[in-house]
Amino acid sequence: MKRTNSERILCVILALCLILASGVTAVFASDTPTQAQVYERIVALKDQYPDGTPWTNDNYYDWNGGIYSRGYGCAGFAFLLSDAAFGDLPARLIEPVDFNDVRVGDILRINGDTHSVIVLTVGKDSVTVAEGNYNYSVHWGRALTAAEVNAADYMLTRYPEEKPARPVDAMTDVPDDWSREGINYCMEHDLMNGTGNNTFSPNVPTTRGMLMTILARASGVNTDGGPTWYHKGMVWAMANNISDGTRPEADITREELVTMLWRQTGRPAASLSALNPFPDSSSVSPWTRDAVAWAVEKGLLNGIDGCIVPRENATRAEVAVLLMRWQKLTV
Numbered sequence: 001m002k003r004t005n006s007e008r009i010l011c012v013i014l015a016l017c018l019i020l021a022s023g024v025t026a027v028f029a030s031d032t033p034t035q036a037q038v039y040e041r042i043v044a045l046k047d048q049y050p051d052g053t054p055w056t057n058d059n060y061y062d063w064n065g066g067i068y069s070r071g072y073g074c075a076g077f078a079f080l081l082s083d084a085a086f087g088d089l090p091a092r093l094i095e096p097v098d099f100n101d102v103r104v105g106d107i108l109r110i111n112g113d114t115h116s117v118i119v120l121t122v123g124k125d126s127v128t129v130a131e132g133n134y135n136y137s138v139h140w141g142r143a144l145t146a147a148e149v150n151a152a153d154y155m156l157t158r159y160p161e162e163k164p165a166r167p168v169d170a171m172t173d174v175p176d177d178w179s180r181e182g183i184n185y186c187m188e189h190d191l192m193n194g195t196g197n198n199t200f201s202p203n204v205p206t207t208r209g210m211l212m213t214i215l216a217r218a219s220g221v222n223t224d225g226g227p228t229w230y231h232k233g234m235v236w237a238m239a240n241n242i243s244d245g246t247r248p249e250a251d252i253t254r255e256e257l258v259t260m261l262w263r264q265t266g267r268p269a270a271s272l273s274a275l276n277p278f279p280d281s282s283s284v285s286p287w288t289r290d291a292v293a294w295a296v297e298k299g300l301l302n303g304i305d306g307c308i309v310p311r312e313n314a315t316r317a318e319v320a321v322l323l324m325r326w327q328k329l330t331v
Helices: 005-022 035-043 074-086 146-150 180-188 208-218 231-239 254-264 286-297 316-330
Strands: 060-062 070-072 092-094 107-110 115-122 126-131 139-145 154-157
Touching: 035 074, 035 115, 060 074, 070 074, 074 107, 074 115, 074 126, 115 139, 126 146, 139 146, 180 316, 208 231, 208 254, 208 316, 254 286, 254 316
Parallel strands: none
Antiparallel strands: 060 070, 092 154, 107 115, 107 154, 115 126, 126 139
């Protein structure tokens, strides 16, 4: 039976009303949402389902993910939030679970295949989750360690199997070696950029002004503008006692690099005995010894052929790797 235009319009209006009445944000299958969008769509339901809202195995929800038709109790609540974030995007089951692959909006089945939670945030070594039927109610914000995540029975994700291209993958001069992850990390976090024409120039030395600028950016400072490209970073570094601002265009040495990181971290104490294993430890400048010892203790600075080589210029690749290690240490 054919419908008139008026009937078609009425059907659309009724469908929209049902979506609004359900309290679940309408998201249709098109582009995959970002993790930030997934988080926003999930927490938008927190007012409707605050902590303590009764939710037991008597509650169920029909799911659009495609692997299961519906879920009861904890699974139903996770499915409800999942649909709010992903609409009718299909789900994939992943087993075993690797903490490094978990993203916001993924559903973890835990506790010996007895409980489902949905991931809200992902940190360095833990996640936070939302869940139903937690003591017979809704609960937001419980933390699970990386070990607990890895012990999950399986994971349901609605992100596509193809992972987004990483910034470093567009660089034509970055080898698949010890520096690749650090370079990608710094590019993803807007700490360092390419040098043009899809190159990163990993073996080119880094200047003191560049590191001042990078650390200023890491602290949320807008370094654009000024009489030189490094001016605002240099001013920030001087104001915060990170550097005296001298020789901004000179190449930075390995010991100068870790000294700026050490100062930015609050000048933590370190044992100078950490330098003893290195045959060239006597070549470390006296004013950098505390910083270099700290960097060695924390695993930021590794030797080159068993030596510290403190006064050798730091390449862009070395700077990227140390910045990644440093940020993960301080986050």
